[in-house]
Amino acid sequence: MWEALDLLAHRRDLPEAEARRAMTSVMRGEASPLQVAGLAMGMAGKGVTAAELTAFVRTVREFSEPFPGPSEVLDTCGTGGDGHGTFNISSTAAVVAAACGVPVAKHGSRSVSSRCGSADVLEALGVNVDLPPRAAARCLEEAGITFLSATVFHPAFKHAMGPIRELRVRTVFNLLGPLCNPARAEHQIIGVPDEDAFELLADALELLGAAHVMVFCPQDGLDELSTSAPARVAETREGRTRRYVLDPAALGLAAAAPGSLTGGTPEQNADLTRRVLAGERGPRRDIVLLNTAAALRMAGRHEDWGRAMARAAEAIDDGTARDVLDRWVRVSRSR
Template identity: 30%
Template sequence: MKCIRVETIGDFRIIEVPMKKPADDEVTIKVAVTGLCRTDLKLIRQGHRDLTLPRIPGEEVVGTICERGADVTGVNIGDLVYVYPGQWCDRCHLCDSGAENLCPEMRIMGFHRDGGFAEYVTVPVRSIITVPEGLNPDMAVFAEPLSCCLNALELGRVVSGQSVGIWGAGPAGTLMCRAARAIGAEVVSIEPDERRREHIYGYGSCPDGIFDVCIVAVGAKDAYEEALERLAPRGRLVVFSGLSPGNDIMEISFNRLHYLEQTIVGAYGCNFRHGRQALGYIAAGAIPVEDMISHRMSLYDLETALDYVQHRSGMKILLYPWRRSSIGMWTDASLKRFGNTIQKVMNGHDMTRQESYDMFRQIMLNEQPDLHQGAFLAALTAKGETPHEIAGAWQAVLDLDTNRLSMEFRVPLVENCGTGMDEMKTFNVSSAAAVVAAAGGVRIARHGSRALTSTCGTADLLEAIGINVECAVEDVGRSINTVGIGMFNGMSTSIHPRSLARILSLIRFGSTLNIAASLASPCKPTHGLRGVYSAAMVNPVCAVMKEIGYERALVVHGFDEREERGMDELSTIGRTVIRELKDDGSETTFSIVPEDVGLERSRYEAIAPMNTIKAESIRFLKIISGIGYPECCDIVCLNAGAVFYLVGSAEDIRHGVEISREIIESGRASAKLVEWIQAQADTAGHGRRKFMSLVKEARMGHIFDHILS
C-alpha cells in the first residue's frame, strides 16, 4: 500500500509498504478520509514528545472495514467506522475510571503506532465505532477533534446557562464554540484574526466581560494571561492548547486562586466514549461541521496542505489517499467567495487592503484554480489598482513567500528596480545604474528576476558575469554589508520559496503581482527608485511605497519620442514622468526630458536589447568601464543620477548625472563590479572563472587585470 512515512523530523516520503495483516483482535480499514490538524504539522516538521520514528502519521481517520481478524465479531466487512486513535491497557486505575487517555501504556495512532496517512490502517477492533447510518465520512471524521472539545467541556464542567469564553477560532476553537452552544452555554469567541472570526457565526465578543469558564484553544501565553484576568469567582480555566517548550512557564497568583476559589484544569486528548457522543451530535445536526471544510486534497499533496495549516489558511483540511492529485479540488463555498470578488472587481469595486491581502493569500498558497487566479489578476489590472490593493498584494507576498533578512544601516538602503512587462525593452539599465551608484557610496539592495518577456533579465545578466544569483538571503546580505551591493533573485526558491516563480512564469502581462513582487524585498529598503510599466501606475505605486514604510521614493515611467510606448526606466529618448515621495511624507509629480539634465536624446536602437545573454554581458562590462556605447552610458548615468538625488548625494538629477559619469570614467564602477562578484560568489570559484572568461572574450583584460590582481 502507499503511505506517507516520516523518516526523520522535517522529512517525509511517499512510499510503498506491505499492508499489515490484522491480528485476531484487529481489523484492517480502507481509509476513506483523514483530517489534518496542527498536531500533524508539529509532529512532521518539528517532532513531538510522543513520536517514535519512522512513523506513518494521521490520527483522524474514517474508513470501511476490508478485513477482520479471526476473533472479531459485531462488525462486518464494508462497515463505515470511525477510529479512536488511542490504544489503552484497560487494566490500570485510570482506564477503570474512564480516563484511558492518561493510561501510562497509551499508544496513540500516528505517534507510537502507524496512523491513517495511508491507503489502509490496521487497528484493534475495540478502537472503532460504527458511523451512524447516512452520515457522510467527511462529516464523521470531525468526530476526533470534536471528541477532544467534548473532553475539555466535561473537565470545565460546562453546563447550560453558564458564560464561556473561548480563546482562538481555528478548527478546534470553532468546534469548541459550537459544542458549548449545543450544551446551552452562552458562548463568546475571543479571536483577533478577522478571517477566523468569519466561521464563528454569531459568537459575539464581550471585551470587558468575565466568564464562568475560560477555555484557551490557541497556543499563546498572552491568551492564558487574558483568560486568567477574565475568569469569574469560582470559575474554571481549561488548558486545552499547550505552549511551546521554553515558553510554558507562567507566573500565577495563588492568592487570587485562593481568594476567588478558582480552578485551573488541563484537558488532553479525549476518551473512547467521547467519540460516540461526537458522532451523535454530528449525525443529529446539533453541531454543524460541513461549512468548516476549506480544502479537500489528495494525501499526496501533504506538503502543500501543511503549508496551509502553518499559515492558518482556511479552516479544516481533509485528505484522501485514493485521490492522486488534489491541487484544484476546492470547496464550492471558497470558489463562490473568490468568484464573487472577481465579479465585484470587474464591476469597478475597490477592495480594502485586507480584502486584497486575502485574495492574494489564496493565490500565493495556490488555493484557487489557475483560471480563477488569472481572471482575478486580469480583472484587477483592467480596473486599475488602488494603493490599498497593491499594499495588500505586497503584504501577502512578503508574509507568505519571502525569506526575510534584518539589516540596519545608518545610511539609506536603496532598492532600484523595475516591474518589467513594459512595452519598450532595453538592455539592463537598472543593474548598471546600481553598480555605478554603489561605486559612489550608496548601499544597494537589488531585487530582480530572470527574463520573462525579454532575452536577458537581471538574474540572467548577473549570473553570466559571475555573480551567484541562487544564493541564500544571508549571502546577499553579507555582500551588501561588505561591498555595498547585493542582488536578491525574485525567481529563486531561496528568496521566494513557494509561489512567486510559479505565477510569474505563467503570465505575460503586467499585473498587480509584478508591482507587489518587485516591492517584496527580503530586506527593508528605506529608499526606492522604481520603474513601472505604465504611466498610470506612477501615482498609486508611490502611494503604496509611502504606506509600506519607504522614507523616500522616485517612481518613474519613461516614454519614447512620440509618447506612444513606454519603459520602466528614466528615458533618454523622450519625456519621463516622475512621482516623488519626500522626507516629510508629501508627494509631488514632475517630468523631465533628456535636455533638462544635460543629455542629448538617444535612439531606441542604441539601447535596445541584444539577441543573446553573452552579448548583453559583454556590452554591460563595456558600459560600466566607459568603453563605447555612449547612448547606453547616458541612460545609465541618468538612472544612477536619480539614485544620487534620491539619497541626497546630488542637488538634483542633473548633478547626479555628472557624478555618475565621473564614477564610470574614473574606473570606480568597474572596480565595484569586481568587488561585487567576489563578495556574492559561489564557494567553488565558478563565478570568478566565468567572469575571467568573459573579460578575455571581450578583450578587456587591460581594464580588469589590475583590479583582479
C-alpha cells in the same frame, strides 16, 4: 478567493480584508492556477486601486524570507515589461551607484516575458544570484552590493508564477516586485512604462509610508529614465510626494538614436554593461548616468542632477565601478 473573484466579475473594488485574503490564498498555494489567473485578469479588467495594491504588498511581505541586513540600502528594481528590449540599464546603474558609495540591495528575478531579466544579466556577468539570506547580507557588507533573488526570498510566489508566465501580459503581479524588496529598502528608483501604473505606484508608496522613493514614467514608454523624452516623476520622501516633469535635454543629454539602447541575450547585455563600466562613451553611458543620478538623489548623496551625473561619470572613469563589479562577482562566489 471566490468572494474576491465575484467582486471583480462585477467590477467592484476589493475591501482591504478581502484583498489580503485573496493574496494569502495565492501565497499559501490554496488558489488554483485558474483562480490566480482570474484574480490577475479580474484586477486588470477592473483597474487596480492603490489600496488594493497596498493590501497585496503587505500580504506578500508577510510571506517573504527576512533579510538579515540593514534597510538603509538602495534598490533599482523596476516593473519591467515596457517591450523596448533595452539592455539592462537599471542593473548597470546599480553597480555605478554602489561605486559611488551607496549600499545596494538589488531585488529582481529571471525574465518572465523578456529575453533578459536582471538576474539573467547579472548571472552572465558572473554574479551568484541565488544567495540565501545570510550569504546575501554578507555580500552586501563585503562588496557594497548584493542581489536579492525573488525566488529565494519570496518562495511562496512560486504558486503564482505558472499562471503569470502563461498570461504573458502585465498584471498587478508585475507591480509587486518593486514594492516587496526583502531588505525593506529605504531608497528606491522605480521605472514604469505607462501613466496608469505611475499614478498607482506613487499613490501606493504614499500609503506604505515610503522613505525615499522616486517613481518615473518617460513619455517614450521606457521603464527607465529616458534620454530621449521627458518623464513624469513622483518623489516620495517620508510619506509625502512631490510631482514634476524631468526633461533630459535640459540636463544637456542628447537623445538616443532609435536602436542604440537595444539589448539581446543575457550574454550580449552583459557585454554592453561591461563596455559602459569600461568607460565607453555614447547613449548607453548617458542613460546609465541619468538613472544613477536618480539613485544618488534618493540615497541622499546629491540633490543637483548635474552633480549627481558627474559623480557617476567619475566612478566609471576612474575604474571604481568596474572594480565593484569584479568584487561583487568574487564575494558572491566565495560562500
